[in-house]
Amino acid sequence: MNKMVSPGDLLMDDDGPLYVAHKKVYPQSVSGTFRNIKWRLMAVCLGIYYLLPFVRWNRGLGAPDQAVLIDFPNRRFYFFFIELWPQEVYYFTGLLILAAVSLFLMNALGGRIWCGYLCPQTVWTDLFYAVERWLEGDRRERIKADAAGMNAGRAAKRVLKHTIWLVIAWWTGGAWVLYFADAPTLVKDLATFQAPLVAYIWIAILTLSTYLLAGFMREQVCVYMCPWPRIQAALTDEWALNVTYKYDRGEARTSLKKANELRALGQPVGDCIDCYQCVAVCPTGIDIRNGSQLDCIQCGLCIDACDAVMTKISRETRLIGYDNDINIHRREAGKPPVYRIVRPRTITYVAMIAAVGAIMLYAMLTRTLLDVNVLHDRNPIAVKLADGSIRNAYTVRLLNKRGFDRVIAIDVDGPVNATLHVIGADSVTQDRPMIILARDTTTELRLLVTAPAENNPGKSVSVHFRVTDIGLGEVATTTDHFVSP
């Protein structure tokens, strides 16, 4: 007979319930190597984010002098000496590939380095925790205060905390919009309420999202919302170094007093004294001694906490450290640990980064500042004129990426003795049209290519368009088809 399934069963998997009520985490402050690395990286990341829009870069007269600028109205992206047009979106594809593979490489070398040290969610949450600790005290004080309930002093501190959080969040949103316009001008406009409405809307959205994500949702973003822990779990391998509790050294865990007694009797005992310091400092509130978990963002803070304990009790540090199961098993078997940084996976990732980087660099260095795209008319595809000649029409888009106007000539190579006419450009020479391309713009033209009756190809043939800068000699080409009706 089939067993009846209760709603409660549906919420269970092999490891327990699929739903658990949220338990507030009170991470304790800690100092040590990894905490210092995190402070420094936080300063670098926040410094870059907040200050980069104010860095200037001279691109010549009339061009924006902001080093990093996403110029939507003029459809440009500026990054120091690089200027990208919408037609060059493949560079962004290249950048995305580089970012993804770099993430895979980090993961193959040291687990979730991105999550623990560089992810904006981690960086801003850390900053918000620092404000909280500064005003409301460390873990113990905050647990006590929450249990005791509100009084005037606590309410004042809480109001101040939320005010500072909101200022940081507002500053974060404000810095974001500065990447989309000239920063000093926009700051002035924002302060005098003359900035475009969309800027205020984006600042409001980002203020709210930063305040909520870093102030309230914190570790829940990493545990429940972010897909990366699931992806990286599938990408990792047995050689990757992850924050690991070395149970071969730590077990059997017992209290310090008992451990000392057992050692005095010459009995085996682990180094872990079950002090829970590694759990107390964990920003996601987990116990790393239970093995690797998706909830662990691998921030390394439990390493610092445990190192401090080990130092205090005169035991060797790094009971928790960057390691893997292979080494745990090797140590258990009395063999020395092995670290394989160079292996097929990491070589493949480095090779991919090098290849994509080289392709992008080559494309960047050989990037043409004059470009031409052609689109053949669809309807009618070709026209037979009264004298028997055949005419095809094209829409041509010319890109002058230089910061000055220039004269260009258009040549066509297709049906024998075909002539070229630029609609609306009456002043141009008919046999070799020449036009002026304005600086830093895209110009659209209608071109008519006419093949005389005696040279009617009678089938579809290739037609090559060549655009030549008369002054600089720069050339851009493209190919389409000439069709007979």
Ligand code: SF4
């Ligand atoms: S278990 Fe350790 S490394 Fe993982 S999130 Fe907690 S403190 Fe960070």
Ligand code: SF4
């Ligand atoms: S901090 Fe170290 S000694 Fe203390 S419980 Fe964690 S692993 Fe054990």
